[in-house]
Amino acid sequence: MSSSTNKPGFTGMVTPRRYSTMTSLRNVTPQAKGNYPQSPSLIRNFSNPMFRSNSTQLSVSGSSALDLGVSEGAASPLGTLDRYPRPSVLNLQDASSYRTESFDSAASSFSKTGRIPSSGAGELPLLGSDIITSIRICPVDRHNNNLWTHGTVLNDPYGREYIHQDTNSNSSSLQQEYMFNHVFGIESDNLNIYQNSVASVVRNVFSGYNGIVFAYGMTGTGKTYSMQGTEDEPGIIPLGMRDLFNMVESNAESDTFQIRISYLEIYNERIRDLISDSQEEPKVREGANGEVIVSPMARVLVTSPEDVSQVIEQCNAIRKTAATDYNTYSSRSHAILQVFLIRNSQSTHTTRTSTLSLVDLAGSERASTDHERRKEGAFINKSLLTLGTVISRLSNSVNGGASSNNNHIPYRESKLTRLLQQSLSGQSQISLLATISVEARHAVETTNTLKFAMRTQNLPTEIRQAEASTNYQAEVSSLRAALVKSNQELEICTNILKQFKSDLEERDAYISWLEAEKSHESAISRARLRMEELLSDRNMEIADLKEEINDKEKIIYALRSSQQRRELAELNQSKIRFSKFRDLPNKYVPEESEKENVNC
Ligand SMILES: Nc1ncnc2c1ncn2[C@@H]1O[C@H](COP(=O)(O)OP(=O)(O)OP(=O)(O)O)[C@@H](O)[C@H]1O
Incomplete structure (x- = not known):
């Protein structure tokens, strides 16, 4: 069955068909409550120090068909709520505010913002008590005259809530x-119960x-x-x-989440997957780490x-219900809804799966006149x-009261305890x-239920956060x-490097060219200097030669003159x-200048 297919319009909350006839009960007016038990906060004046001491069990004899194992061992003493947080000093005026602060605010503080302070996949301390036990008193027909003759609801200044029971029968008195975290009277509604008892879970x-x-x-x-x-009053x-979805939504920035659900019933000691169409009966086995796997x-x-x-609505349609002597739509099976929250931490790449199990047990009942109902009732x-025996032995072992014979915890004696083994x-x-x-008329069953709840308070607790496994795929x-x-x-760096290298080479080449140019220039200037030196030498030589020529010319001239x-x-x-x-008449007479030359 897929939740995403055939999705009808928004229906709001689960609307089991069996609640269509319950309006008359819910319409009881506060004025008409008579001796109906109210929540202790409404009768706070009944507080009595006496109730803080252990009570005396006067006498008990005989056993009822509905004594569901809770009478095993010694009677549980009053006031075992050691894990219940309480202030060391508290006066009466503070008492009511204390209750509100310790539970209500803790449970609802996150719902104001929806945001949970997160450190990766979360190393957050456990909020509230390890075990929370609450009693809810079912509203009954106000015309019934035998109401609550055997019990009273009380509380004390510490905010603890009690039921005082006084039962008498022919054979026993x-x-x-009994002390619990909460006793919800008839005026309490589902939201009230959820906020006080379940929200912290x-x-x-x-x-x-x-x-x-x-x-x-x-x-x-x-x-x-x-x-x-x-629909009017959504349940737990x-x-x-x-x-849960609000919290997931508010924290979806830091982590990714997946929520999956499974829904099964145990009917006549057979497990049935209410979601799957498979006819194969699911088997319970133990995983490598001792975890229960179905x-x-x-x-x-x-x-x-x-x-x-x-999903629940569709599954409920096929759940085993039937009319019994006490309930027109009685659940004939135990129903277990498991919600798996799979949280992937983006920062640590770890996956943590935590599980919320919501169990609606079938009701204990007296033998029915109907054969089929009797058979179901027996199962x-x-x-x-x-379940009662398991809880009784576990709580005895916590209190150190288990005898060697009773050390064995019979988880395997029923599918229910086998499935709940880890939780219990x-x-x-x-x-x-x-x-x-x-x-x-239900005093005995009420006593048994109260005893069962008392025993539950003493279950062992070693609650640790679910193991976070490395999310290899994500990693x-x-x-x-x-x-x-x-x-x-x-690649970018390599390209930049290449570019740098080529720039560098280019620059080197330029530098060497410049250097070559420079040396060339200096060679030229050296050559020029040399040339200039040579030129000046030549010039001097020329001047010498010119002088020499002059001298020579003078000599030549003189020679020529003398020659002439x-x-x-x-x-x-x-x-x-x-x-x-020729007769010498015309004798040649040299002129004066000719005479000088001849003398030279
Ligand atoms: N607090 C309440 N307010 C109004 N009606 C209630 C309340 N509690 C029970 N009822 C009515 O009493 C009837 C029986 O209740 P319900 O089916 O929840 O009992 P049950 O404990 O689940 O019984 P069973 O074990 O037989 O399945 C129903 O019609 C339901 O609507």
Whole structure:
């Protein structure tokens, strides 16, 4: 069955068909309550120090068919609520406010904001008591004259609540006081009960603890009414689902969540998966860590409180109910709704699964006249008897009162105790809602229910947060994503590096070019210098040569002049000689300048 298919319009809360005829009971006016038991807070003046001491069990004899194992061992002493938080000094005026602060505010503080302070998958301390026991008094026909003749509801300045019972029969007489975390009178409604007794369990489930809420009581006393409620008055299951989804929604930024549910019934000692169509009967076995595993068992994913309501509604239609002497629509089976909260921490990559078990037990009852009902009743009573024995022995072992014969805890004697083994042995926070009738004719059943609830207070507790396992898939995918990111970054870095390298090479090349240029220039300038030196040498040589040439020219000139003179002189001599040859009348007379040259 899938919660996401065939989803009808929003129906709000679970509306079991069996509640259609209950309006007359609910319309009882406060004025007409008569000697109806009210919640202790309404009769606070009845407080009496006497009730804080242990009461005396006067005499008990005989046993009833409905004595569901709770009479085993010594009578439980009054006031075993050691785990009940209480202030060391408290005066009367503070008492009422104390109750409100210790439970109500703790339970409802988160619902104001919906936000739970989270540290990863959550190392939050357990909120409230390990075990919360509450009694709910079922409203009865106000015309019944035998009302509550055998009991009184009381409380004390510490906010603890009591039922004082005084039962007499031909064979036995008993006066007993029982103390509980809460006693809800007829005026209490489901919301009131949820806020005080169950909200802290739901909140702890959100924080990673396991929790179990179970309704126990005689048939027809309002177990299913309290667990499922009506459209007008939603019960513990729809209220719890609303809170859980609110918390998930408010914390969805830091973590991711998945909520799955399974729903089964135990009918005549056979387990039936109410969600799956499979005909195979689920088997109970023990897991590697001692955990109880039921398989095959469907676990459907739900995404809203309405999804849960729808699944429950469909399953309830096939649950075993029948008319009994006391209840027109009596549950003939124990119903267990399990809510699995799977929380993935984004920061630590761990997954933690915490479980909330919501158990609506079939009611204990006297032998019926109808054969079929008698057979069912025998199974119901036997499993409740085993539950009583298990609880009795567990609580005795906690108090150190178990004899060696009674050390054995008979979990395996019924499917119910087998399924609840882990929760009962201390690994879950427990909230027990025991429903009672105050009618005189049901005094024995009421006594048994009260004893059962008292015993439950002494169950062992070693509640730890569910183990967080590493979410390898998430871790691998996150590592993969990180790797892809790193690779991309690496690629970018490599490209930048390449770019740098090429820039560097370019720069080096430029530098070497500049250096080459520089050395070239200096070579040029050196060559220029050299050239200039050479040039000046040449110039000097030229000047020397010029001077030399000058000298030479002078010499040449002088030589030429002397040559000319010599030639002139020779010419003159030649002339003379010539004139001698020709009569010498025209004798050659040299001029003055010619005479000088000849002298040189
Ligand atoms: N607090 C209440 N206010 C109004 N009606 C109630 C209340 N408690 C019980 N009833 C009515 O009493 C009848 C029996 O209640 P219910 O079916 O819840 O009892 P039960 O304990 O689950 O019985 P059984 O064990 O036989 O299944 C129902 O009609 C229901 O509506």
